[in-house]
Amino acid sequence: MTVAARVGHSMKWIHGLACGAALAWLPGYSLLVVILFLPLIIAYFFDRSQDHALVRMMLPYEFAATISPMHQLWLSEGAVDTALRLLMDPVVLITAWLSAGLGWFVLEAALLVAKFSKQYKSSKEKNKITRRLNEISDEWDHDPLPFEGGEVKPEAGRR
Amino acid sequence: MAGDDFSPGIDDGRSADSDRITVEDRYVIDATRRLPDLAGCPAYAVKDALSAQATLVALAPPAFQPARAEASQMARVRSPHLLAAHVVDETSGSVWIICDAPTGAPLSQNTAWSESALLERVIQPIAAVLHAYNAAGITHRAIRPDNVFDPGGRAPVKLGPGLAAPPAFLQPGQFEPLSSLLCSPAARGAGTIADDVFSLGALAAWLLGGGGGLQSPIYSDADIEERIVRGSFDVLAGHLSLSPEVAALLAAMLADDPDARPSPTDLLNASERKAFTARKQVSAGAPIRIGSAQVRTTRALAWHGARNPVALANLVRRGVIERWLTHELGLTAVAARMTAIGKELTITEDAAPSPPVLMEIIAALDPGLPLHWQGEWFWVDAIGMIATSSLVPGGGQVAPEFPRLILEAAQGGALLRFAQATSIASQNVAAQTVHAALHHGRVERVADIGRLAYLLNPGQACLSSDCAGKRLSAAWALLQWLNGEFTPTNSATRGLLDRQMTAFLLARGHRSGLIEQLGNESGDGHSPWLKDLALLAQMQSRYQAGPLLGIARKILPHLTPALKLWRNRTTRTRRGENLAAAAESGDLTRMAEIIADPRSVAKDRSDWLVAQNEMRRLTQEQIDLGKKLPDVPPMLRAEMLQVATALGALAAIGSLCLEVIS
Numbered sequence: 001m002t003v004a005a006r007v008g009h010s011m012k013w014i015h016g017l018a019c020g021a022a023l024a025w026l027p028g029y030s031l032l033v034v035i036l037f038l039p040l041i042i043a044y045f046f047d048r049s050q051d052h053a054l055v056r057m058m059l060p061y062e063f064a065a066t067i068s069p070m071h072q073l074w075l076s077e078g079a080v081d082t083a084l085r086l087l088m089d090p091v092v093l094i095t096a097w098l099s100a101g102l103g104w105f106v107l108e109a110a111l112l113v114a115k116f117s118k119q120y121k122s123s124k125e126k127n128k129i130t131r132r133l134n135e136i137s138d139e140w141d142h143d144p145l146p147f148e149g150g151e152v153k154p155e156a157g158r159r
Numbered sequence: 160m161a162g163d164d165f166s167p168g169i170d171d172g173r174s175a176d177s178d179r180i181t182v183e184d185r186y187v188i189d190a191t192r193r194l195p196d197l198a199g200c201p202a203y204a205v206k207d208a209l210s211a212q213a214t215l216v217a218l219a220p221p222a223f224q225p226a227r228a229e230a231s232q233m234a235r236v237r238s239p240h241l242l243a244a245h246v247v248d249e250t251s252g253s254v255w256i257i258c259d260a261p262t263g264a265p266l267s268q269n270t271a272w273s274e275s276a277l278l279e280r281v282i283q284p285i286a287a288v289l290h291a292y293n294a295a296g297i298t299h300r301a302i303r304p305d306n307v308f309d310p311g312g313r314a315p316v317k318l319g320p321g322l323a324a325p326p327a328f329l330q331p332g333q334f335e336p337l338s339s340l341l342c343s344p345a346a347r348g349a350g351t352i353a354d355d356v357f358s359l360g361a362l363a364a365w366l367l368g369g370g371g372g373l374q375s376p377i378y379s380d381a382d383i384e385e386r387i388v389r390g391s392f393d394v395l396a397g398h399l400s401l402s403p404e405v406a407a408l409l410a411a412m413l414a415d416d417p418d419a420r421p422s423p424t425d426l427l428n429a430s431e432r433k434a435f436t437a438r439k440q441v442s443a444g445a446p447i448r449i450g451s452a453q454v455r456t457t458r459a460l461a462w463h464g465a466r467n468p469v470a471l472a473n474l475v476r477r478g479v480i481e482r483w484l485t486h487e488l489g490l491t492a493v494a495a496r497m498t499a500i501g502k503e504l505t506i507t508e509d510a511a512p513s514p515p516v517l518m519e520i521i522a523a524l525d526p527g528l529p530l531h532w533q534g535e536w537f538w539v540d541a542i543g544m545i546a547t548s549s550l551v552p553g554g555g556q557v558a559p560e561f562p563r564l565i566l567e568a569a570q571g572g573a574l575l576r577f578a579q580a581t582s583i584a585s586q587n588v589a590a591q592t593v594h595a596a597l598h599h600g601r602v603e604r605v606a607d608i609g610r611l612a613y614l615l616n617p618g619q620a621c622l623s624s625d626c627a628g629k630r631l632s633a634a635w636a637l638l639q640w641l642n643g644e645f646t647p648t649n650s651a652t653r654g655l656l657d658r659q660m661t662a663f664l665l666a667r668g669h670r671s672g673l674i675e676q677l678g679n680e681s682g683d684g685h686s687p688w689l690k691d692l693a694l695l696a697q698m699q700s701r702y703q704a705g706p707l708l709g710i711a712r713k714i715l716p717h718l719t720p721a722l723k724l725w726r727n728r729t730t731r732t733r734r735g736e737n738l739a740a741a742a743e744s745g746d747l748t749r750m751a752e753i754i755a756d757p758r759s760v761a762k763d764r765s766d767w768l769v770a771q772n773e774m775r776r777l778t779q780e781q782i783d784l785g786k787k788l789p790d791v792p793p794m795l796r797a798e799m800l801q802v803a804t805a806l807g808a809l810a811a812i813g814s815l816c817l818e819v820i821s
Contacts, residue, residue: 054800060807060808061810064807065814067811067814068814071818103803103807110802111791114795122784122787125784129784130781132777141726141767
């Protein structure tokens with residue numbers, strides 16, 4: 001077992017302990033966070049990439065959406081009732097979940113824009129080449145040189 | 160003669176009406192009034208503006224029968240009994256000879272002569288003319304009945320001009336000595352004053368014989384053999400009943416050995432009382448047999464030997480001729496020469512001697528005979544006229560291979576060797592002149608031999624079949640004619656000029672180095688039109704001929720293929736426009752510069768290669784662009800992730816701020 005894997009393993013263990021403690025001491029917060037972060041958790045398990053870039057990217061969006069309910073929960077001192085009430089409020093739930101989707105959408109939109117700009121550049125380049133090719137073929141003859149074979153041979157006995 | 164230079168004012172010699180030509184500001188030639196030929200040359204009416212009573216004719220030597228090369232020198236010879244040539248003029252573009260009109264009928268129409276009248280009225284006056292010619296170092300070579308005029312009464316006859324036709328060209332056979340008779344008329348050359356004395360003697364014999372029966376200028380072999388065997392005097396005057404004095408005079412004048420003939424000075428006071436003794440030619444007691452002929456003289460041996468070279472070489476090789484010369488004729492020096500040649504011959508295995516060896520044998524046997532080369536006899540100074548004659552359309556009086564033989568002989572050095580061997584002194588200068596002309600004219604191929612005609616005779620008119628009738632002997636006149644009435648024939652093998660026009664222009668411009676520059680082009684791969692343009696442009700610039708709009712317009716349509724050398728369409732169009740503009744201004748030099756610009760062509764070629772490379776590269780790029788999928792590379796994707804993350808962070812901070820504020 002490598003050092004990293006061992007550290008990962010022990011970290012997992014600490015994560016599990018922390019989660020258990022959080023559930024025990026702060027059940028309202030834990031409930032709200034788990035439910036609101038559900039798309040991220042699902043994405044985390046479905047994302048096969050090494051560094052979970054997608055999840056990390058979606059995280060700040062999720063944070064942005066979570067700040068307001070967390071504040072309300074904080075004001076009611078982390079009561080489970082408040083947490084449940086907040087979870088029952090569809091606006092809170094949909095906003096949190098859609099914000100994760102928004103992160104993904106922003107990325108796709110950025111990629112699309114990049115793709116389009118590249119395509120535009122390449123077609124511009126293509127047009128330039130075609131124009132230059134036409135210019136050259138208008139400017140120059142392309143048939144073999146007429147005089148290289150000796151066009152007119154004067155007859156020897158011409159008088 | 161004005162030579163090949165442009166006269167300052169081209170139109171000075173020619174008045175508005177081209178039929179009236181003014182020469183030297185005083186002689187007005189009426190080219191529409193043809194008079195009877197004089198000395199075998201077409202004659203026209205002419206008036207002297209300064210002297211109303213002068214009776215003159217204007218002679219117009221045709222292109223194929225040009226005036227003598229030394230015509231202007233001959234025109235300076237004056238004698239009371241000669242129809243004086245006053246002017247030999249070329250300022251009108253053609254050679255015109257202004258000459259006294261003959262008074263009285265030619266001798267061909269008056270043939271009843273007594274011996275004393277003949278001596279006083281024919282031989283003495285013509286001898287005086289020949290004396291003047293001899294003093295000037297030239298020959299007349301046109302003493303024949305139709306060129307001697309009898310004014311009637313007791314006045315002496317007058318000799319017609321000898322400069323208007325090639326030397327001895329029109330002489331009937333009986334007025335020519337053997338040394339000239341062997342050659343075809345064109346190959347006779349100027350000869351010596353002794354040949355003129357012979358002609359005078361022959362004229363006298365003809366008149367005493369009652370005239371009649373003028374022979375053709377070309378003699379058959381049988382007639383030549385008769386003259387050789389019997390001697391010219393015997394053949395021409397043997398049948399006449401003459402007084403012993405006149406017979407002796409004629410025998411001397413008609414001697415076959417030129418050294419035995421009297422000089423013109425001896426004849427000045429020829430009379431019935433003055434005695435002449437004719438030296439007899441040395442004749443062998445025992446004949447030598449060559450082929451089927453038995454000969455007794457070296458001349459006959461040389462003539463038969465030329466016809467039968469194998470037999471002659473055999474005799475020389477076996478030493479028969481050497482012994483015959485020593486014992487029968489006492490010619491030890493010639494015999495020694497024969498021994499040397501015999502040794503040379505035994506080294507070579509061939510039965511027939513090589514042409515130079517045969518030439519040497521013949522020249523050694525009789526140094527008075529013309530040069531013999533592969534069956535053709537000719538004098539070296541006649542080579543220009545032979546070149547002219549060989550160009551007569553439809554075959555002239557010379558054999559078609561004659562030019563080739565001459566070139567071969569000249570290139571082998573035979574002309575100079577012959578000049579050493581012959582007894583005729585003028586041949587040496589002639590051989591050197593011919594060699595100089597061959598060198599200056601860069602005559603290296605038979606096809607170029609026509610240049611000799613122009614180089615050796617400054618008055619030779621252009622021999623092109625298109626303009627021979629115009630007698631254009633000055634370069635500017637040909638340019639003017641080309642510029643004006645000439646319409647080029649549509650032929651793939653020639654451009655504007657034909658071979659003769661080219662040779663004529665090159666030869667006339669040879670002093671400016673035209674031949675060195677343009678004469679050597681083999682012409683392969685070059686359009687004839689381009690070469691003609693280059694030559695005409697040189698002529699135009701060197702002779703300041705002014706704009707030649709006509710020539711430019713005639714050449715212009717044929718330059719289109721040459722423009723295709725430029726692959727760049729813009730350059731080509733621009734050049735075409737410039738060319739047309741130059742043609743419209745008649746500037747051939749500018750046209751030649753535009754159309755023959757190797758540096759520009761080379762640049763165009765390299766630019767074309769660059770363009771081709773660029774095209775290939777661009778095509779490849781185009782293909783590559785087509786292949787490339789519009790995919791997002793991982794790098795960009797990572798960047799976009801960071802951008803999206805950063806946006807998310809911003810949103811988170813914004814949301815936090817909002818929460819804090821509210």
